[in-house]
Amino acid sequence: MPLDEISARWVADLQATGAVREDAHARLHDLLLRAARAEVGRRSGRVRLSGVELDDLAYQAAADAMLAVLGKLAGFRGESRFTTWAYKFVMLEVSAKIGRHFWTRKPTLPLDEADWERIPARFGLSSENEAEWRELMDAFRHSMEHELNERQRLIFKAIVLDGVPLDTLCVELSTNRNAIYKNLYDARRKLRAALVAKGHLSEDAS
Amino acid sequence: MIDLDAFLRTDPQDVGCGEATELLHVYADLHLADPEEAARRYPGILAHLRACGPCSTDFDGLIAALHEE
Numbered sequence A: 001m002p003l004d005e006i007s008a009r010w011v012a013d014l015q016a017t018g019a020v021r022e023d024a025h026a027r028l029h030d031l032l033l034r035a036a037r038a039e040v041g042r043r044s045g046r047v048r049l050s051g052v053e054l055d056d057l058a059y060q061a062a063a064d065a066m067l068a069v070l071g072k073l074a075g076f077r078g079e080s081r082f083t084t085w086a087y088k089f090v091m092l093e094v095s096a097k098i099g100r101h102f103w104t105r106k107p108t109l110p111l112d113e114a115d116w117e118r119i120p121a122r123f124g125l126s127s128e129n130e131a132e133w134r135e136l137m138d139a140f141r142h143s144m145e146h147e148l149n150e151r152q153r154l155i156f157k158a159i160v161l162d163g164v165p166l167d168t169l170c171v172e173l174s175t176n177r178n179a180i181y182k183n184l185y186d187a188r189r190k191l192r193a194a195l196v197a198k199g200h201l202s203e204d205a206s
Numbered sequence B: 001m002i003d004l005d006a007f008l009r010t011d012p013q014d015v016g017c018g019e020a021t022e023l024l025h026v027y028a029d030l031h032l033a034d035p036e037e038a039a040r041r042y043p044g045i046l047a048h049l050r051a052c053g054p055c056s057t058d059f060d061g062l063i064a065a066l067h068e069e
């Protein structure tokens, strides 16, 4: 795919020498920093960080996004505009850095009784009408204990029960988003199939 | 609060975080030009963004950055 004019100019300037290259690097850094600051601001409501910490995080994200862009520049094929591609690395770096900030403690198994008791509330089931959902929750627990493997159970517990952000769990378990998502996906699919088989959930899309 | 039924529902077209991240910039440009075409060409990414909080946050950020330009 041929690069559009502006994207081609970016790539050429960043790969040039001397003043042209330095100027392009400076412009790219400005662009990435502006995007990182805006993104950190957009997410600030969800993270408990001070203004200074947020700005620091934006600087780090921009610097690492810059390294990623320069490192992968030779492989950029123009499937999107250059700036769209570059901004993507800002988003990924902001996510990774916010995830690291939440770092708490390694999640553990097994679930204890207190953990099991917290599950209904996570799904908005109140004790007032427990009679209506008791069987569903018993089946849910049975499926979690028998249908999921340890890894799936651990990830399900951390994300659903403890509300650990997925990007934080990546840090805690030394893995990547895709691997955790796949585990969670399989856990969701298995639990649903088991609950449908027992008649607690309906098969059709609601 | 999580809707149990909705949360457990998985879409077999869902490509996962790896592929969604790999193509996020391509999908974003296409989405800005023609959202329906983006959905038609990349149903697996659309399915993923609907189900994955972190990836959809990145996608929203990317779209916001492009609107800022």
Ligand SMILES: [Zn+2]
Pocket: A177, A181, B016, B017, B018, B020, B048, B052, B053, B054, B055, B056
């Ligand atoms: Zn994802």
